[in-house]
Amino acid sequence: MVMALAPATLERETSAQDxxxxxxxxxxxxxxxxxxxxxxxxxxxxMKILYCVVARPHPAIDLGPVDASCPIVLCDLYLPDxxxxxxxxxxxxxxxxSLDEVLGRNCRFLQWPGTVQEPTVPPSAPSTPSPYVQPAxxxxxxxxxxxxxxxxxxxxxxxxxxxxxxxFLSVVPIYWDDGGDGDRNRHPRRHRYSVGFLxxxxxxx
Numbered sequence: 001m002v003m004a005l006a007p008a009t010l011e012r013e014t015s016a017q018d019x020x021x022x023x024x025x026x027x028x029x030x031x032x033x034x035x036x037x038x039x040x041x042x043x044x045x046x047m048k049i050l051y052c053v054v055a056r057p058h059p060a061i062d063l064g065p066v067d068a069s070c071p072i073v074l075c076d077l078y079l080p081d082x083x084x085x086x087x088x089x090x091x092x093x094x095x096x097x098s099l100d101e102v103l104g105r106n107c108r109f110l111q112w113p114g115t116v117q118e119p120t121v122p123p124s125a126p127s128t129p130s131p132y133v134q135p136a137x138x139x140x141x142x143x144x145x146x147x148x149x150x151x152x153x154x155x156x157x158x159x160x161x162x163x164x165x166x167x168f169l170s171v172v173p174i175y176w177d178d179g180g181d182g183d184r185n186r187h188p189r190r191h192r193y194s195v196g197f198l199x200x201x202x203x204x205x
Contacts, residue, residue: 044074044086052174053195060150063170063197071095071198073107075145077173077191081106082145085193094200096160107196110167111138114160132156132164141171148173148191154201168199 074086111130144151176192
């Protein structure tokens with residue numbers, strides 16, 4: 001038995017379908033104010049940083065799960081004294097420094113209390129050893145960064161207010177290829193950045 005729809009019912013269903021068909025697509029709206037980089041005011045793609053870490057060949061250390069809430073710092077291996085070029089909000093919250101106070105500085109300033117001025121030396125000159133860090137730890141960290149080796153270690157760091165914390169630090173050098181395969185074939189790959197993952201071990205105890 002075939003049921004026929006009443007004219008009024010058929011008209012309502014047809015109108016509803018027409019309304020759905022006439023709704024604008026949500027995938028694109030010409031009125032949206034969008035431009036490349038609008039979600040990346042720092043200039044560094046955090047997702048790409050994490051991807052480069054996860055996809056690195058032959059990892060020497062196990063980082064375990066990592067997400068964007070981890071205190072992260074990015075240092076430029078191409079520049080003298082390997083300065084900080086990116087720091088996450090959680091890194092700033094952990095250390096108490098502002099972004100302007102950390103950009104352009106080598107991470108070793110964290111080995112000095114914020115109430116103590118780190119001796120200033122030219123980038124080409126040897127840095128003054130921190131009396132708060134064991135020489136063996138300092139040497140291991142320095143050599144690992146210099147030779148692009150992954151490393152995990154515990155190091156005493158200081159916040160801006162002078163309070164100390166034990167930093168369980170993981171450092172991973174990463175490639176950062178901006179060009180295509182042709183560029184990589186013509187030029188040998190070099191590690192571009194050193195990524196530091198911080199963990200306040202003191203707060204976990």
